[in-house]
Amino acid sequence: MNFSNEMPLGIKQLFTSVTNLKRHEKVLIITDDNKKEIGEFVYGYAKEYFDTTLIVMPTRKGHGAEPPEAVRGAMENCDVAFGATTMSMYHSKARLETSAKGRLRWVGLQDYALHMFEEGGLTANFDEVASVIDRVSEHYQGETFKLQSPGGTDMVCSIKGREPVFDYGTSKVPGSASFPPNAEVALGPVEGTANGTLVFDGSIPHPKLNILENPVTCKVENGYITEITGEEEANILREILETFEDDTVYNIAELGLGLNEKNVICGHMAPDEGSLGNIHIGIGKNLNFGGHVDSPLHLDLVMRDVTIEIDGRLLMEEGKLKV
The missing domain is CATH 3.40.50 (Rossmann fold)
Structure with a gap:
């Protein structure tokens, strides 16, 4: 055409x-x-x-x-x-x-x-992006997922029995779904297994937040966020979640690894979540990731330059792919 x-x-x-x-x-x-x-x-x-x-x-x-x-x-x-x-x-x-x-x-x-x-992730070669996703996804599975970041993140969870979920940024096949220029491979943590600290220093794609000027720290216990601390952004996030009056919105639902190198964190959902070297942690609903939590919300929170180990194997170190 x-x-x-x-x-x-x-x-x-x-x-x-x-x-x-x-x-x-x-x-x-x-x-x-x-x-x-x-x-x-x-x-x-x-x-x-x-x-x-x-x-x-x-x-x-x-x-x-x-x-x-x-x-x-x-x-x-x-x-x-x-x-x-x-x-x-x-x-x-x-x-x-x-x-x-x-x-x-x-x-x-x-x-x-x-x-x-006009610019950014939508200008990428989606065939090349797909090849990166396929390569990484072979290693993005296992039993124990460990996440760290220079900002202070240190969290461990089980991914046993969970299969990778792909977003190639394309929807060419009937039944498929994507949100380009996002490109990612994601996993759903096993409910109740995530423990540690998450520090978000990238963005929270929500009209009231977006790019974070100050980090937001979340304490995670037995699969749920139990405490949110930080400056004004932390207060806004806390208020957003409280309005739902539903504990399921605090569920750790997704580990989404961005893999489109043309994307940069700019305060918009698709490029932020699909930016190479960063990860977004989805909270709330996890039905799309092999889980069973049917929450009224699914919200992604982005952190920069992550280090990821699965079953002791290093997949990414401070934002650089190792596989």
Whole structure:
């Protein structure tokens, strides 16, 4: 398919390297009141080449929150859906169950900014990124996961029986889901096994936080965050979690290792979480990672330059891959 030379590279990547869209396919763009600029931007290009529908919904309270039933219905009747929303729909039951039916290719564009279509992770060679993910994933499994960082992180958990979950940043196969330019391999810790200290010094992708000027320290006991300390950012995180009035939001749910070298931490979810050398710890819902905690929230928190050992084998040292 020949696209206009005026089309931004990032948009072209979404239609080709990310989704391999065909002219006859149906495209759905979901946006919300706070991200209409992004939704309408993608719609403006998509409608010129595909049977495209744009739907706007109220902004959801948190990542993983369910969309209205009308949105879910639209998701069940399209080939590719772009979620240009404030909060991620990736961990919602609507997305998980619709993808499981085998038609939908989901692409999360949550927390996007216009500059991301021109520079950064969306300009990567996604075939090369996939080869890195495949190489690392062979080693990203085992029984005991140890995580450290220069910022003070020191945590150990069990990953026994948990299989790696991939995000290549592409959704080319029916039933697949991604949120480019994120590219990662992730594991779900066994519930109740994480213990130690987590120090987040990268970002917390949430409208009230994003890039962290001051570190946020979390004490972890038996799989749950039990204490949050730090400066103003720590207070904000504590308040966000308290509003749910649900202890499951403190569950250590994910160990997501970013592997797209074109990404840098910039205060936006996809590039922050997919940045090479850094890890994001997901808290709350873990249904997508082999777990059974159905929380009303899945929130990722990013730390820099991590050191990772699995069963005593060094996979990454202060942000540098060793495998």
